[in-house]
Structures are given as C-alpha cells and as structure tokens.
Amino acid sequence: MSLPELTETTSSNRVELPGSRGEHFLQCALETQDRATRFYSDQVLDHLNxxxxxxxxxxxxxxxxxxxxxxxxxxxxxxxxxxxxxxxxxxxxxxxxxxxxxxxxxxxxxxxxxxxxxxxxxxxxxxxxxxxxxxxxxxxxxxxxxxxxxxxxxxxxxxxxxxxxxxxCRKHIPRMVPVDRVRHWGTDDTKRKGGDFFGVKADKTSNAKD
Known part of the structure; x- marks a missing residue:
C-alpha cells in the first residue's frame, strides 16, 4: 500500500496530543488513531511519576x-x-x-x-x-x-x-542475565581491549601502506 505524501494540508488534522506531525498523519493513513489515542491517554505523561x-x-x-x-x-x-x-x-x-x-x-x-x-x-x-x-x-x-x-x-x-x-512494552525485550565483566586491562591485544574491535584502524593503516 502506497502512502500519500505528508504536507501541511494533510497534516492539519493534528490535535493537542503528544507526538510528531508524521506519526499523527500515519495514524490517520493507516487507521490506527483509536489505538494511538488510547496509548497517549493511558500511558504518556509530561513528567516522571x-x-x-x-x-x-x-x-x-x-x-x-x-x-x-x-x-x-x-x-x-x-x-x-x-x-x-x-x-x-x-x-x-x-x-x-x-x-x-x-x-x-x-x-x-x-x-x-x-x-x-x-x-x-x-x-x-x-x-x-x-x-x-x-x-x-x-x-x-x-x-x-x-x-x-x-x-x-x-x-x-x-x-x-x-x-x-x-x-x-515488554513484548520483544529479551531477558538477559548479568555476569561479571572480564576486563583485559593488561593485554596488548587491541581487539581484546576493545579499542579497534571492528578492525577499522588496522584496515586504514593497511590501506595507507598499499
């Protein structure tokens, strides 16, 4: 399903609710306004309780x-x-x-x-x-x-x-178990220390020599 473009005209139905023009526009386009309005009403605050x-x-x-x-x-x-x-x-x-x-x-x-x-x-x-x-x-x-x-x-x-x-909401949040973190402070292994885990510096150094 293709969506119409967001314009000032099509977004003019925004009411005093939380959220952006884009999300309110898509709620109308995808017919989720009722669900969204319930969420705003039931769950969104402008402060921490x-x-x-x-x-x-x-x-x-x-x-x-x-x-x-x-x-x-x-x-x-x-x-x-x-x-x-x-x-x-x-x-x-x-x-x-x-x-x-x-x-x-x-x-x-x-x-x-x-x-x-x-x-x-x-x-x-x-x-x-x-x-x-x-x-x-x-x-x-x-x-x-x-x-x-x-x-x-x-x-x-x-x-x-x-x-x-x-x-x-918790629907897709994975459960994790905390464990003691191992820190390789004394190693000269750059990857184990984490400083160049993805090998970017090593690649740049290698390319510079080529």
Missing amino acids: PAMAEFVARMEMAFISTADADGECDSTLRAGPAGFIQVIDPRTVVYPEYRGNGVMASLGNIMENPHVGMLMVDFTEDLIGLHVNGRARIAPREEFAEFAGEDRRIERWVVVSVQEAYIH
Whole structure:
C-alpha cells in the first residue's frame, strides 16, 4: 500500500496530543488513531511519576538519541552504576558525561538541537522499558558536584527537561542475565581491549601502506 505524501494540508488534522506531525498523519493513513489515542491517554505523561523515578534510579544504562540542526541522527549508550542517572525532580533528570574519545558527537548535537530521546530498559528483572524525551542542556561538573563525589571520570553533565515519559512494552525485550565483566586491562591485544574491535584502524593503516 502506497502512502500519500505528508504536507501541511494533510497534516492539519493534528490535535493537542503528544507526538510528531508524521506519526499523527500515519495514524490517520493507516487507521490506527483509536489505538494511538488510547496509548497517549493511558500511558504518556509530561513528567516522571514516582514509579518512573524509581525505575530511572536503578538503571545502569540508557540509550541516548540526538540529532544536529540538519536532522542528522546519532544514538549512543551511556552506562554507569545504578543511580548514575539522577532524578532531580519529576521534570528533570541528569546524567554524567565521562571522559571518552573526545569526539563529542552527542554533546555537539545538543548544542545545535536540544531535543533528546532517552530509552532505559530493564533486561533482567521486569523486562520493561521507559522512554524519556525532552530538551537537554550541557552543565559543568561543578553544577552537580554533589552527585559526582570522588568520581573524577565525570567531566560534565547533561540536564534533560522532561517533555514526554512513557512505557516501552515488554513484548520483544529479551531477558538477559548479568555476569561479571572480564576486563583485559593488561593485554596488548587491541581487539581484546576493545579499542579497534571492528578492525577499522588496522584496515586504514593497511590501506595507507598499499
């Protein structure tokens, strides 16, 4: 089935509901409005309720999505000990930026376009996920020094003002079992250390010699 193009005219039926023009347009085109409206009504908040805040506080990782001013997207993983994402209040969460490869892809996008999407998933116990969408800003380490403690890896923070919070259902979430992580700190094997796991540097070095 081919779909009509999205235009200002065809998208003018948008009402005051969460979501984008595109999703509302497709709901009409594919006749899923009733299901979508029930989901918005039953599951979407503009803040974190207590159950959501508790969920965030025990997460050890989050998938972060950003885009630059031209809409070019990037997604990344942020991880840390349980509680590394701080819930300041029902409308504000903060997560740390640790020292990394220096590329600053996510932070660079946030500077151009503050919209950010966070997805946190419990793969081990409840098999459920939580989406948190909002507007982000970059804060210096000192602004939330009480959360950093003695962890000198934290260089700055990302502060997210919550605009949408909603469930990611468990239907297709795989169950995973946590195991102790083996870290090969003392090895000279580049692949085992993870620095060039996909062989990109090795390939570039080889091609440069050819």
